[in-house]
Every structure is written in structure tokens, then in C-alpha cells.
Amino acid sequence: MPHAVDFGTVSTAGLESSPVAAALAGLRANEARYFKNKYDHVFTVEPAGDAAATVEWVHRILEDERGIVISSPALEATEFQVENIRMAYVFYESGLSVNVMYTLEDGGKRAVGFKLSDGMEIPGELGSFKFARQKSKLAGTIRGSYFVIKNEH
Helix, strand or coil: CCEECCCCCCCCCCCCCCCCHHHHHHHHHHHHHHHHHHHCCCCEEEEHHHHHHHHHHHHHHHHHHHCCCCCCCEEEEEEEEECCEEEEEEEECCCEEEEEEEECCCCCCEEEEEEECCCCCCCHHHCCCCCEEEEECCCEEEEEEEEECCCCC
């Protein structure tokens, strides 16, 4: 069942099996606040099993572009469009968040972003990436990295 992420009251609902559930919930709330403030979009997630097409699209991009296979189980996902950008997010049990920003017109910006919840190690499959740190009132310290998508998806 889809549910809107409340960034006023951070909840671990849907993320309880993560060893860093509170930090992952803060990271998810941080994303919800960003999209509400920037695009007036309500960030809604659903269990990964109910969002299989979204999870598959993100996993296909990771595999096709960089040969990356995320080893952690996906817990929740969402897909939506703001302006002319298709967005997809997958939140993993390890505390990892993967997002795809895919501008719909040719020549637009297209990238995959990785964010690591406070307290988690860098997953082995992302060991070659450099992660920058950012502070968040909702999520503590977020470490992030990205790569540019080169092909059509």
C-alpha cells in the first residue's frame, strides 16, 4: 500500500528490517522534504514488491551502464515525474538509497545517484565510487555519489 512520507514526523514504517532503519527513514524524509519544497510534490513510496517495474528499471540501468548489481534487498520504491524529469527511488535494507533522474527530452540530464545512510558501510559493489558528505537535520550525515547515464533507458 503506497504511503506519503512525512518529513515532519520521521517514521521507520516499511524500513524496520534495516539495521540502520532510523537513519534510512531520515534519508527518505530528507528526499520527501526536497521534492515538496522544490516541486510541491508529495513523495509517496510503496513496498518494493508492489513497485517491481520501478525496481527492475533502476536495476537494469545499474547493470547496463556500470555492471552494478545491488546485493541488499529492496524495501521500498517510488517513481514519479516532476516537470520533464522521470524520477525513481529504491530504498534498500542495507541503508542505501538509489535514485535515477532521467530527463525526458533528448540531451537532458540523466544520472544515477547513490546515498548512504548514516552508520552504514560502503557496499562492495560501490567501492569504486568516491562519496561526498552532506549534513541533514533529518538524516544526520549523508554520503552521496553519482554517475551520468550514457544510454537510452
